[in-house]
Amino acid sequence: xxxxxxxxxxxxxxxxxxxxxxxxxxxxxxxxxxxxxxxxxxxxxxxxxxxxxxxxxxxxxxxxxxxxxxxxxxxxxxxxxxxxxxxxxxxxxxxxxxxxxxxxxxxxxxxxxxxxxxxxxxxxxxxxxxxxxxxxxxxxxxxxxxxxxxxxxxxxxxxxxxxxxxxxxxxxxxxxxxxxxxxxxxxxxxxxxxxxxxxxxxxxxxxxxxxxxxxxxxxxxxxxx
Amino acid sequence: xxxxxxxxxxxxxxxxxxxxxxxxxxxxxxxxxxxxxxxxxxxxxxxxxxxxxxxxxxxxxxxxxxxxxxxxxxxxxxxxxxxxxxxxxxxxxxxxxxxxxxxxxxxxxxxxxxxxxxxxxxxxxxxxxxxxxxxxxxxxxxxxxxxxxxxxxxxxxxxxxxxxxxxxxxxxxxxxxxxxxxxxxxxxxxxxxxxxxxxxxxxxxxxxxxxxxxxxxxxxxxxxxxxxxxxxxxxxxxxxxxxxxxxxxxxxxxxxxxxxxxxxxxxxxxxxxxxxxxxxxxxxxxxxxxxxxxxxxxxxxxxxxxxxxxxxxxxxxxxxxxxxxxxxxxxxxxxxxxxxxxxxxxxxxxxxxxxxxxxxxxxxxxxxxxxxxxxxxxxxxxxxxxxxxxxxxxxxxxxxxxxxxxxxxxxxxxxxxxxxxxxxxxxxxxxxxxxxxxxxxxxxxxxxxxxxxxxxxxxxxxxxxxxxxxxxxx
Numbered sequence: 088x089x090x091x092x093x094x095x096x097x098x099x100x101x102x103x104x105x106x107x108x109x110x111x112x113x114x115x116x117x118x119x120x121x122x123x124x125x126x127x128x129x130x131x132x133x134x135x136x137x138x139x140x141x142x143x144x145x146x147x148x149x150x151x152x153x154x155x156x157x158x159x160x161x162x163x164x165x166x167x168x169x170x171x172x173x174x175x176x177x178x179x180x181x182x183x184x185x186x187x188x189x190x191x192x193x194x195x196x197x198x199x200x201x202x203x204x205x206x207x208x209x210x211x212x213x214x215x216x217x218x219x220x221x222x223x224x225x226x227x228x229x230x231x232x233x234x235x236x237x238x239x240x241x242x243x244x245x246x247x248x249x250x251x252x253x254x255x256x257x258x259x260x261x262x263x264x265x266x267x268x269x270x271x272x273x274x275x276x277x278x279x280x281x282x283x284x285x286x287x288x289x290x291x292x293x294x295x296x297x298x299x300x301x302x303x304x305x306x307x308x309x310x311x312x
Numbered sequence: 313x314x315x316x317x318x319x320x321x322x323x324x325x326x327x328x329x330x331x332x333x334x335x336x337x338x339x340x341x342x343x344x345x346x347x348x349x350x351x352x353x354x355x356x357x358x359x360x361x362x363x364x365x366x367x368x369x370x371x372x373x374x375x376x377x378x379x380x381x382x383x384x385x386x387x388x389x390x391x392x393x394x395x396x397x398x399x400x401x402x403x404x405x406x407x408x409x410x411x412x413x414x415x416x417x418x419x420x421x422x423x424x425x426x427x428x429x430x431x432x433x434x435x436x437x438x439x440x441x442x443x444x445x446x447x448x449x450x451x452x453x454x455x456x457x458x459x460x461x462x463x464x465x466x467x468x469x470x471x472x473x474x475x476x477x478x479x480x481x482x483x484x485x486x487x488x489x490x491x492x493x494x495x496x497x498x499x500x501x502x503x504x505x506x507x508x509x510x511x512x513x514x515x516x517x518x519x520x521x522x523x524x525x526x527x528x529x530x531x532x533x534x535x536x537x538x539x540x541x542x543x544x545x546x547x548x549x550x551x552x553x554x555x556x557x558x559x560x561x562x563x564x565x566x567x568x569x570x571x572x573x574x575x576x577x578x579x580x581x582x583x584x585x586x587x588x589x590x591x592x593x594x595x596x597x598x599x600x601x602x603x604x605x606x607x608x609x610x611x612x613x614x615x616x617x618x619x620x621x622x623x624x625x626x627x628x629x630x631x632x633x634x635x636x637x638x639x640x641x642x643x644x645x646x647x648x649x650x651x652x653x654x655x656x657x658x659x660x661x662x663x664x665x666x667x668x669x670x671x672x673x674x675x676x677x678x679x680x681x682x683x684x685x686x687x688x689x690x691x692x693x694x695x696x697x698x699x700x701x702x703x704x705x706x707x708x709x710x711x712x713x714x715x716x717x718x719x720x721x722x723x724x725x726x727x728x729x730x731x732x733x734x735x736x737x738x739x740x741x742x743x744x745x746x747x748x749x750x751x752x753x754x755x756x757x758x759x760x761x762x763x764x765x766x767x768x769x770x771x772x773x774x775x776x777x778x779x780x781x782x783x784x785x786x
Binding site: 170171172190192239240241271272274275276277281282284285304 | 608
């Protein structure tokens, strides 16, 4: 069972996260402050950690910094009410692997924790396979079975990102950050949907099994089966 | 207390110092005049007695005695002295008792003490005298009292002293007056500032009609206060706008939840209500996020993220991102750029600005229209132009669209947070570029950027001129 350590001082937030992650089959430990969190992280070595940035006593970034100095490589998702680009950069530089600004959707938190737990497959691979899909990173070609897919560069990058994280929920925010490299929320809210629609149109031809799935209200999944 | 303060005030101390140095100067002047006058008078009497002694010596011995007697008789003030002595030193004529010992004969005039026949004063007067040995061994001595030069000097000195006293007092009075005036003005400024601190933002410092440093300082501070009042009012306006804009989605959320709680009969209906509520809350959060982003950019005085940015790449990338969205709306999107146009700036922010402009343009262009992105580079400037065939921005709306949360009435129903152009304006300001809004019909917004070597210093300098630049729109 995957064990997750949550360091969060707000009880209600913590309870909601505990319940949601519990439903998803994770075993979650909860620490209410930095000192306790640090002790638990050392004692139980969890698979992933969710750390609130602002904690009473020792703050979240310090906890991460201390652990990183002790060569603890556990993936960490930083939660924070500070959403400015600079805050984010600092959070990631101090050893956080991902950064989520409060308030967030629970589905977003789960998606990001799953993404952290399942680091993308070996990046040295030059040909990716997911189900009938094949992506040649050197030739820059994509095919589904025998059918060649004619992709634009942006669509190619999107498909590559999705194939490295097949069967994972990818939220719009994750795609914006990782594929489009956006540092802001675009005014047009369906920006990702339109691009995804294009890609899906090319990947899933008529009569073929649908590979790219829209998860209502949260994001997209590329299913291998 | 008031008096010690007055005496300690620097204006008064300065006045005192000026008065003292003025007095010193006058005393020095007086000493100089006295010295010059004295020298002149002595030289004049020397010339006179020398002429007289020559005149008497030229006469025949017989007439000398009567000439001396005449000479002395004419001198009503008793300042002339003369004496004729035989070779043995016995007095033959005149009012000098005997030949003064220290007087050198046949020399220049010199100051000596004479023994007179009748002693007018207790001490012998200081006298300039000249002596001459005549043929036949007689000695002729002629002198002149120079005490009068001392008298003239003392008269002049008294006059100067009498003049100096009022001048000195005048100096002190002027100092006291200036110092009092300064104190009063400081006190007045203090009172007004206290009122401003207390929240009366419309209060201004007294400027007066004059052009003295005080008035100029007051004008500068008043200019600053004008700016700050505008800013504070704008902030207050933003507060209202936020409240208003947040109310709309929150009202929807509340209504949906309230109705759902009483009327939802099935789980599906309840989920539907919850979805609506979440959508409404997300919209409220989007407003908060956009607002925080705007504040972040506006407050970001540091230029940590600055570097050389290729504008043409940004334009192509934005076009790439928005092409499918434009196509979905049946709006043509085209880009014309020049190659390799570098500016000094923050890549992410400039991307955000151009993306926002294109986003807006597509949003407000009816289907069948066109949006064009262009980049023109000249010697030291680069012009990014986003034009569309939409309604454009009317003259009256130009300033308003840059205000936070402005959305023109016709667009009330278009989705969007309404902060897009304010964000662009803030980013453009931060870079020291200029935002130009073209006339309607047809939307046309341009960003005038500085390229090459000119870019950096301007970007830095313009931080002080941010406000001024933003004011030059259109």
